Amino acid sequence: MKYVDEFRDPEKAQTLVEKIRALVDQIDACKSRPLYIMEVCGGHTHAIFRYGIESMLPEEIELVHGPGCPVCVLPMGRVDDCVAIAETPKVIFTTFGDAMRVPGSSKSLLEAKAGGADVRMVYSPLDSLSLARDNPDKEVVFFGLGFETTMPSTALTVLQAEAEGIENFSLFCNHITIIPAIKAILDAPGVQIDGFLGPGHVSMVIGNAPYDFVADQYDRPLVVTGFEPLDILHGIWMVLEQLASGEARIENQYSRVVPDEGNGPALEAIAKVFELREFFEWRGLGSIDHSGVKMREAYAKYDAERKFSVPDLVIADPKACQCGEVLKGVIKPYDCKLFGNDCTPETPMGALMVSSEGACAAYSRYGRVEKLVPLLGRGAGTGTGKAPQAEVEAP
Amino acid sequence: MSGEGEGKGAKGAAQRRKLGKVDIPTVTMAHGGGGKAMHDFIDDLFVDAFYNEPLAPLEDQARFSIDALARYGDRLAFTTDSYVVSPLEFPGGDIGKLAICGTVNDLAVGGATPLYLSCAVIVEEGVSVDLMRKVARSMAATAVEAGVEVVTGDTKVVERGACDKLFINTAGIGVIRAGVKLGVELAQPDDLVIVNGVLGDHGATILNARGDMKLDTEIFSDCAPLHGLIGALLEAAPNTRFIRDATRGGLATVLNEIARGSEVGIEIREGQIPIRAVVRGFCELLGLDPLYLANEGKIVCVVAKDEAEAALAALRAHPYGKDSVAIGHVTDERPGRVVMTTVLGGRRIVDTLVGEQLPRIC
Numbered sequence: 211m212k213y214v215d216e217f218r219d220p221e222k223a224q225t226l227v228e229k230i231r232a233l234v235d236q237i238d239a240c241k242s243r244p245l246y247i248m249e250v251c252g253g254h255t256h257a258i259f260r261y262g263i264e265s266m267l268p269e270e271i272e273l274v275h276g277p278g279c280p281v282c283v284l285p286m287g288r289v290d291d292c293v294a295i296a297e298t299p300k301v302i303f304t305t306f307g308d309a310m311r312v313p314g315s316s317k318s319l320l321e322a323k324a325g326g327a328d329v330r331m332v333y334s335p336l337d338s339l340s341l342a343r344d345n346p347d348k349e350v351v352f353f354g355l356g357f358e359t360t361m362p363s364t365a366l367t368v369l370q371a372e373a374e375g376i377e378n379f380s381l382f383c384n385h386i387t388i389i390p391a392i393k394a395i396l397d398a399p400g401v402q403i404d405g406f407l408g409p410g411h412v413s414m415v416i417g418n419a420p421y422d423f424v425a426d427q428y429d430r431p432l433v434v435t436g437f438e439p440l441d442i443l444h445g446i447w448m449v450l451e452q453l454a455s456g457e458a459r460i461e462n463q464y465s466r467v468v469p470d471e472g473n474g475p476a477l478e479a480i481a482k483v484f485e486l487r488e489f490f491e492w493r494g495l496g497s498i499d500h501s502g503v504k505m506r507e508a509y510a511k512y513d514a515e516r517k518f519s520v521p522d523l524v525i526a527d528p529k530a531c532q533c534g535e536v537l538k539g540v541i542k543p544y545d546c547k548l549f550g551n552d553c554t555p556e557t558p559m560g561a562l563m564v565s566s567e568g569a570c571a572a573y574s575r576y577g578r579v580e581k582l583v584p585l586l587g588r589g590a591g592t593g594t595g596k597a598p599q600a601e602v603e604a605p
Numbered sequence: 606m607s608g609e610g611e612g613k614g615a616k617g618a619a620q621r622r623k624l625g626k627v628d629i630p631t632v633t634m635a636h637g638g639g640g641k642a643m644h645d646f647i648d649d650l651f652v653d654a655f656y657n658e659p660l661a662p663l664e665d666q667a668r669f670s671i672d673a674l675a676r677y678g679d680r681l682a683f684t685t686d687s688y689v690v691s692p693l694e695f696p697g698g699d700i701g702k703l704a705i706c707g708t709v710n711d712l713a714v715g716g717a718t719p720l721y722l723s724c725a726v727i728v729e730e731g732v733s734v735d736l737m738r739k740v741a742r743s744m745a746a747t748a749v750e751a752g753v754e755v756v757t758g759d760t761k762v763v764e765r766g767a768c769d770k771l772f773i774n775t776a777g778i779g780v781i782r783a784g785v786k787l788g789v790e791l792a793q794p795d796d797l798v799i800v801n802g803v804l805g806d807h808g809a810t811i812l813n814a815r816g817d818m819k820l821d822t823e824i825f826s827d828c829a830p831l832h833g834l835i836g837a838l839l840e841a842a843p844n845t846r847f848i849r850d851a852t853r854g855g856l857a858t859v860l861n862e863i864a865r866g867s868e869v870g871i872e873i874r875e876g877q878i879p880i881r882a883v884v885r886g887f888c889e890l891l892g893l894d895p896l897y898l899a900n901e902g903k904i905v906c907v908v909a910k911d912e913a914e915a916a917l918a919a920l921r922a923h924p925y926g927k928d929s930v931a932i933g934h935v936t937d938e939r940p941g942r943v944v945m946t947t948v949l950g951g952r953r954i955v956d957t958l959v960g961e962q963l964p965r966i967c
Contacts, residue, residue, distance in 0.1 A: 211882050211885055211886055211889070214889065218948050218949055220948065220949055220950040223949045223950055224950060259953060260894075260947070260953070261947045261948070261949040261951050261953070262945075262946075262947045262949065262950075262951025262952045262953035263949070263951050264951070265951045265952045265953070266949070266950060266951045311960060320960075333891075439949045439951075440949075555959040556959055574956075575954065575956045576953045576954045576956070
């Protein structure tokens, strides 16, 4: 496949891995401890696991899987609100696919659908607007979710609804912004992160300047990185180059997509429709100031939060959940007491087990081959038809 | 078809009676009501399409001679499957073709020669009779290709909303060749894992045919009866350990079933797995993993190392196995796990899906 296979070339990957290894040898810090590099975005986490990138890196490098999976950090109370809206008569509730499975305090959207709610999976907010056009007697709600990557398309859909005078469309806005989350992680006690892979697609919208504080105030390198495996290896190499020379800068590995100044029209659309909330609740990280957006007063009639009465409760994660520590890189998923026992992809308790992009789900599904403890012993196996025991990974 | 009905030669069963006709365009509740309308419906659609001797008397059961069955082998195989695909027609097939191939393949992967199928349909009122006729003819044509007879059946019509247009259940009987021993517990270290061609076509076709993405890409279902291919494989590689059709859950699911069933590890190489560029592109766009996409004409075979060459040659000589390839091998390391060396050169676990595969947000 053109423009894809070029970024998955095994020989080039090997060359990059060798360069990374050479740099690791030059960095004094990793003689006594691992180097912690956080990939901020869930898309990175997915690619890292899908291509087995961790298994190719020198042992001295620990990748920390950051907060950039919008499905993972969605608080349970907001899922309850979605379910409440979806179960309102005459509502068609539309959502991106992977949000369907996220458990609320009593049920997920998938379960609400099975119970009779009209919940439909869409690929774009414009699909929701079409549904609104085609179903004038129904109220069509779009579940707006994601960072600055998905925000512009939602904003433009609201503007389109206004331009067409469509009244039966509204947005349940759960969009969040990445910068305050990165800051919250850097400020958290006990966090040890040496450098960041910045989120490529968010940066395509917001540009590179918003990350300056990471280098200026926290003295950490950040490299805005693409999502193909060679992008990720290249991004890691660029972070290590800075660490080896004692520098901390914001660099752009993904320049084929990310302009330094971001995307003007997208930012305009966002600014027109949305304004910052005072605070927003993140699953696993708690409340973070100015980390979410809501709809401006001018678009109140498209705001599902105002149109529908929702429970609007904050539901705490189970006490034993250590998602926050995993997100901050303080512990690895397998260090959590619940991992693989009470918390599995089948019955997720914490945020990071919910979506395939969550660090715990990824560890559970893909694991690190070299660290696996045997799943089945010969002669003590489970035979056919029986699910294996929880997947276990050696610390 | 080689099966023989009990009545053959006894009396004039071969004399075809005059079949009833349906002369209105849509299915109504009357067509399931037990009266003349129902008999005409069954005659017009199913008896006409499937006509064979065990079916013709329209008894409540089909009858076969045990001696005739015993010519094919020494054990019976019996299976059932229900088909609820939406849309009913898709590039490369329809629900009727699927309902025959699926059950034929479920018999064939056990080493059985498929012989007789049942066909039970549940139809929603309001479905077009022409569509039903088309589906029945498609079933009949596929049955001919698969060398099976549909010998008994049932029709129910339900009120609008009680089912989604048309559901079909087929059950099938086959006879397992003497000496053939296939089982999910029989894979051994050093065995090779072979697939008979490109993966994911059916799953991608159905997703595309639902039209959500409005892609004008042409992808065709691989839906096909594989008894002939499997017969050729077993002839060439009699020590074949295990065969399974990679339907729901795709390749990844079958490999995990083998790893757990045989308490072995399985090592595969992503670069060896044949997937059409168009299907790969489709999966990239939607954030899906082709290893989990359904197939309706693909099998995963575990063959002994010393028979692998003969197995591949036999598979490749068959029209449904031209692109057969070994994608990995069985190992005694990490029993219960499937490990893949990725195109990049990294290694990762390939696990089973938890639920349905849902497109990723970003």
